[in-house]
Structures are given as structure tokens and as C-alpha cells.
Amino acid sequence: MVLRGVDKVFANGTRALAGLHLDVRPGEFVALLGPSGCGKSTALRVIAGLSEPTAGVVEWPSPATGIRSANRIGFVFQEPTLMPWVSVFNNVLLPLKLQGVPAASAAESVAAVLDRVGLAAFRRAYPRELSGGMRMRASIARALVTEPQLLLMDEPFAALDEITRFKLNDDLLRMWRVSRTTIVFVTHSVFESVYLASRIVVMTARPGRVFAELAVEAPYPREQNFRTSAEYASVCRRTSEALAQAMAAGGES
Amino acid sequence: MTVRASGGERRDRIVRVALPIAVLMLGLAIWELVVRIENVPPYVLPAPGVILQTLAADWAPLSQSLLVTLVTTFEGFLLAAAGGVGLAVLFNQSRLVEYSLYPYAVILQVTPIVAIAPLLLIYLPQHAAVLVCAWIVAFFPVLANTTLGLHSVDRNLTDLFALYGASRGQTLWHLKLPSALPYILGGLRIAGGLSLIGAVVAEIAAGSAGAGSGLAYLIAESGYRLNIPRMFAALLLLSLAGIAIFYLLAFVNYLALHRWHESALQA
Numbered sequence: 001m002v003l004r005g006v007d008k009v010f011a012n013g014t015r016a017l018a019g020l021h022l023d024v025r026p027g028e029f030v031a032l033l034g035p036s037g038c039g040k041s042t043a044l045r046v047i048a049g050l051s052e053p054t055a056g057v058v059e060w061p062s063p064a065t066g067i068r069s070a071n072r073i074g075f076v077f078q079e080p081t082l083m084p085w086v087s088v089f090n091n092v093l094l095p096l097k098l099q100g101v102p103a104a105s106a107a108e109s110v111a112a113v114l115d116r117v118g119l120a121a122f123r124r125a126y127p128r129e130l131s132g133g134m135r136m137r138a139s140i141a142r143a144l145v146t147e148p149q150l151l152l153m154d155e156p157f158a159a160l161d162e163i164t165r166f167k168l169n170d171d172l173l174r175m176w177r178v179s180r181t182t183i184v185f186v187t188h189s190v191f192e193s194v195y196l197a198s199r200i201v202v203m204t205a206r207p208g209r210v211f212a213e214l215a216v217e218a219p220y221p222r223e224q225n226f227r228t229s230a231e232y233a234s235v236c237r238r239t240s241e242a243l244a245q246a247m248a249a250g251g252e253s
Numbered sequence: 254m255t256v257r258a259s260g261g262e263r264r265d266r267i268v269r270v271a272l273p274i275a276v277l278m279l280g281l282a283i284w285e286l287v288v289r290i291e292n293v294p295p296y297v298l299p300a301p302g303v304i305l306q307t308l309a310a311d312w313a314p315l316s317q318s319l320l321v322t323l324v325t326t327f328e329g330f331l332l333a334a335a336g337g338v339g340l341a342v343l344f345n346q347s348r349l350v351e352y353s354l355y356p357y358a359v360i361l362q363v364t365p366i367v368a369i370a371p372l373l374l375i376y377l378p379q380h381a382a383v384l385v386c387a388w389i390v391a392f393f394p395v396l397a398n399t400t401l402g403l404h405s406v407d408r409n410l411t412d413l414f415a416l417y418g419a420s421r422g423q424t425l426w427h428l429k430l431p432s433a434l435p436y437i438l439g440g441l442r443i444a445g446g447l448s449l450i451g452a453v454v455a456e457i458a459a460g461s462a463g464a465g466s467g468l469a470y471l472i473a474e475s476g477y478r479l480n481i482p483r484m485f486a487a488l489l490l491l492s493l494a495g496i497a498i499f500y501l502l503a504f505v506n507y508l509a510l511h512r513w514h515e516s517a518l519q520a
Contacts, residue, residue: 050412075416081409084513085431094427098417126513146417 006046006056016042018207020056024184026149029176031197032186033239035247039208040186041078044152047184048075074143074181076153080135082127082142088114089123092142099146109145116175117141133164137171144175153185157192169195170223177220190243194235195227202242204249211246214239299482304489307482314471315483319490322452322467325380326498329387329448334441336388337395342425345403362393366451370458383455383467390451391444398440402433435514438506445498453491468494 006020016039024030032040045051047058082091089110096106114120117137127135136156143151157165173196176183187193193200194216202212218231226232281301287293288300295303308315340358344351366386373382406429414424430437456469468487475483510517 045412048412048416050415073416075413077409077413079409081407081413083410083428083431085434094413095417097427098414098419098423128513 006043006053006058009054015207017046017053018209020209022201022210024150024182026182027180029183029185029196029198031193031200032184032203033190033193033200033243034188034203034208034211035205035243036188038203038205040188040203041154043203043208044075044154044184044186047150048073048152050075072146072149074146074148074151076136076139076143076151076156078155078158080127080132080139082135082138084127087124087126088119088130088138091127091138092145095142095146110141113141113145116144116178117171131164132160133168136160136168140172140175144179144181147179148181151181151183153183155186155188158188165192166224166227172196173220173222190236190239191227194232194239195222200239202239202246204246211249212242214242296479296481299485303482304485308486308489311483311486315468315486315490318466318468318471318487319494322449322456322469322491323494325383325387325452325456325467326449326494329384329391329451330441330445332384332388333391333395333444333448337392337440337444338399338437340392341396341399341403342430344400345429346421346425358393358396361389366390366454367458370455373455374459379459383452383459386455386458387448387451390454391448394443394447395437395440398436398443399433402436403429405436406432435510435516438502438509442499442502442506445502446495449491449495449498 006017006022009015020039020043022030022043032043034040042051046053049058082088083094092110092114093106096109101109111120111123114123117140119134119137119141122130122134122138127138130138139156143153157168160168169192185193185196197216198220200214200216201210202214203209204211214235216235218226218229218235285300285302288298293300299307340354344355366389369389370382370386373385376382377385410428410432411424414428419427452467453469456467457473459470468491472484472487472491475481475487507517
């Protein structure tokens with residue numbers, strides 16, 4: 001999937017994206033890193049088709065089939081965004097229900113994906129009965145239940161405490177290794193982006209464009225000891241420097 | 254959890270129930286005493302005991318009138334609920350319809366029902382006129398609240414439905430109506446009391462027309478006959494009916510929301 005020269009100007013005149021180029025290869029884990037208000041979320045919404053670019057195009061590998069219509073995109077929002085009036089099971093079932101998947105096979109998929117995110121025991125619980133971390137797990141399960149080829153995540157763990165965030169980081173990596181879904185992960189945390197991504201795209205603020213790209217060479221599986229390794233520290237340092245430069249560059253324009 | 258919380262909370266709940274009852278008893282006792290000591294005749298102010306005796310003695314006509322009023326209220330309420338929610342959904346689906354009709358809904362609401370009732374009684378058969386009055390008074394809060402609820406849907410959830418290509422019908426049924434439910438039920442709670450008021454106002458207005466048989470008509474008729482104890486007895490029944498409607502709707506609200514909505518959670 002390629003974003004080619006995407007511009008986005010909002011109705012109020014705010015220029016969110018300016019000539020954004022982004023090339024995402026199948027199976028990649030890309031982190032979009034940048035300061036608040038740099039258009040990361042807007043870029044994600046453009047990719048998802050929730051927002052039309054003012055200029056530029058989003059290209060898919062096989063435009064004939066149309067990835068959007070085939071429901072091959074999963075989206076995880078900053079908040080869990082669950083429907084409070086139904087159980088976890090029915091929340092995760094929603095994408096399949098909207099697609100008209102037969103109830104029996106849908107129920108099977110939901111049970112499998114709940115098992116994968118560790119919520120099998122909470123299928124009957126209502127969202128308000130869950131902790132913040134579990135709600136986010138349910139949200140991820142809902143995004144995964146359609147077996148998307150592309151998973152878009154918009155700062156999904158930003159509101160969680162550090163312990164929960166680390167746990168979910170590890171679980172996300174494990175799920176990604178099994179499914180090999182392509183992930184575009186928006187974050188403003190240098191440490192999170194380095195830990196998770198195979199490639200980090202650093203963006204400037206207002207208007208958002210790509211400032212630098214860094215490959216994270218460290219092999220998967222990455223686990224807790226990666227967080228304390230010298231390699232992790234050095235990539236974090238380089239990424240932080242790139243982010244600092246991006247913010248300086250963004251400030252000038 | 255419930256066991257631990259009991260001590261202080263339980264005492265608090267008993268006090269909250271017992272205090273208003275104690276006030277009622279005290280008030281009734283003073284009332285009864287004053288009437289007896291001062292020898293006030295019942296056609297000026299009947300004592301509570303006399304009102305209760307009247308209630309028992311005249312139970313046949315009173316209960317019949319109560320039933321008539323309750324049926325009218327219930328029918329008006331159902332029409333208001335269906336009309337309010339239906340119209341709000343229609344407005345939500347089509348801007349043009351909303352722009353064309355909303356001002357008239359407001360006009361219906363702001364024109365005092367007491368002033369409309371005599372006109373309606375000229376053009377409509379009595380039962381229909383009473384029903385229309387109950388409807389006019391009760392439907393607006395349902396409409397306004399439902400409209401508010403349908404507009405208060407979580408943006409991200411709306412995006413999610415769009416992402417998965419949900420149809421308008423699916424979005425309405427699986428997203429908009431459930432998230433508007435607390436608002437709709439809030440509107441219905443207001444409408445319950447109002448449809449009783451609408452029915453009573455219309456009955457009073459119709460009273461002179463003669464054929465009325467609801468509680469309000471009974472009050473008006475007893476007034477002409479200076480049967481003050483019966484007026485009080487009918488008034489008591491009306492109050493009780495209003496209280497019953499309020500708590501019934503509160504209970505429905507609890508049943509529908511207690512598992513997920515903040516407003517209905519038990520502390």
C-alpha cells in the first residue's frame with residue numbers, strides 16, 4: 001500500500017498533511033512517530049478511507065478487488081470504542097454481523113479471537129465491567145476478527161499504565177508474529193515505537209510530512225530483555241534525535 | 254460487597270423512606286385534629302378520615318373513572334412514545350423532513366393545552382379529543398430527547414460502522430437507537446406524567462360537554478355538587494396514578510440500562 005503525495009486540508013483551513021509519502025510493504029510493522037497534532041491520526045484515517053485526501057492518492061496492490069470493500073482493514077482507536085450496551089462477545093461479533101457472516105461460523109471466529117487476546121473468560125462481561133487494558137484487548141479482538149490484511153492502530157495504548165502497556169506490547173507482537181498482518185501503528189512514544197516496529201517513520205508537525213525513516217534491525221521475537229539491551233538504547237537515542245530534529249523543522253515552516 | 258455496605262447504607266435508606274411517611278402522618282394528624290376541634294363542615298374541608306370513607310363508599314364510580322383516565326393516559330402515552338421516537342428517527346434520516354416539520358412540533362409544544370382542548374372538542378369526538386390532548390402534551394419531550402440521543406453517538410463508533418460498510422438501517426438499529434436509549438427513556442419518563450396531565454386537562458375541558466366519565470370529570474362534577482370529600486378522594490387517586498406511572502417507568506429504565514449506563518448503575 002502506498003500513499004502518494006497525500007494532502008489533507010480541513011474545512012477550517014487547517015493543513016494537516018502536506019505531500020505525505022508512505023510506502024507500506026506486506027507483513028511490515030510500521031510505526032508513525034511524531035509530536036501531537038502532526039497529522040498521524042489523519043494519515044491513518046485517510047488510509048482507512050474514513051477521510052478523503054484533498055490531493056494525492058492511496059494506492060493498493062490490487063485496486064481491482066478494492067481492499068476496503070473486502071473488509072480487510074482493521075482499525076483500533078485511541079479509546080477502546082466499545083458499544084457499552086452489549087457484551088464483549090457481541091462487540092467483537094459486530095464486524096462479522098455487519099458483513100452478514102452466518103451466526104454459527106461468526107461465533108466460532110469470535111471465540112477464537114477472544115481466546116487469542118486472553119479474554120475467553122470475559123465474553124459475557126459488559127465493557128464497563130472490564131479494566132482499561134482488557135477493554136483495549138476487546139477492541140483489538142474486534143479489529144482482528146475479520147482477519148484483516150492491514151491493521152491500523154491509533155495510539156491504542158496511550159491511555160494505559162506502563163505495566164499494562166508493556167504487557168499489551170508483548171501480546172501484540174506475539175499476535176503479529178502469528179498472523180503476519182501488516183500493522184501501521186501511530187504513537188508519540190519513542191520507546192514504544194522502537195520496541196514494536198520494524199520500521200519507524202518520523203513525522204513533522206503542522207503540516208504533517210515524513211521527516212525521516214529508521215529501520216529497527218533487531219530480530220523478532222523481541223521480549224523483555226530487549227528493553228534493557230544496548231541495541232534498544234542506541235536505536236531509541238537515534239530515534240529521539242530524529243524526532244527532536246523533526247520538531248525543530250516543523251516549527252520553522 | 255453488598256453485605257459489607259449494608260450497615261450505614263441500610264439505615265440511610267430506612268431514614269429516607271421513613272421520614273416522608275412520618276411527615277405525612279404528622280400532617281394528616283394535624284389536619285384531622287383541626288377539622289374536629291374547629292368543627293369544620295365536610296363541604297368546606299373534609300377530614301382525612303372522611304376522605305378515606307368516601308373513597309371506600311364511592312369506590313364503584315371512582316374506580317370506573319380511574320380506569321377510564323388510566324386507559325386514556327396509557328393510549329396517549331403509547332402514541333406519544335411511538336410518535337416522538339418515530340418522528341425523531343425520521344428527522345435523523347432526512348434533513349429536509351426535519352427542517353419542514355420541526356417548527357410545527359415546537360408550536361404544538363408551546364401552545365398551552367388548556368387553550369387547545371376546547372377547540373379539539375368541537376372538531377373531534379370526545380374520546381379522540383382527549384387522546385389527542387394527551388398526545389400533544391406528551392410527545393414533545395420524547396421527540397426532543399430522542400433527537401438529542403440520536404445526535405450524541407460516539408464519533409469513533411460511527412467511523413467504525415462506516416469502516417465496516419454498515420448500511421443506514423444497520424447503523425440506526427445497532428448503533429444510533431441503542432446509544433440514544435438512555436435519552437429516549439428519559440423522555441418517556443417525562444411523557445408518562447405529562448400524558449396524565451394532558452388527559453386530565455382534556456377531561457376537565459370536556460366536562461361541560463357532559464359525556465365525560467374520567468376522574469377529572471368526576472372532580473368537576475363533584476365540585477358542582479359541592480361533594481368536596483369526593484373531590485379529594487378523586488384527587489388522591491390521580492396523585493397515586495401519577496406516582497405509579499413514575500415508578501413504573503423508572504423501573505423500566507432500570508431494567509433496560511442497569512447493566513451498562515452510568516445513570517442506572519447502583520452505587
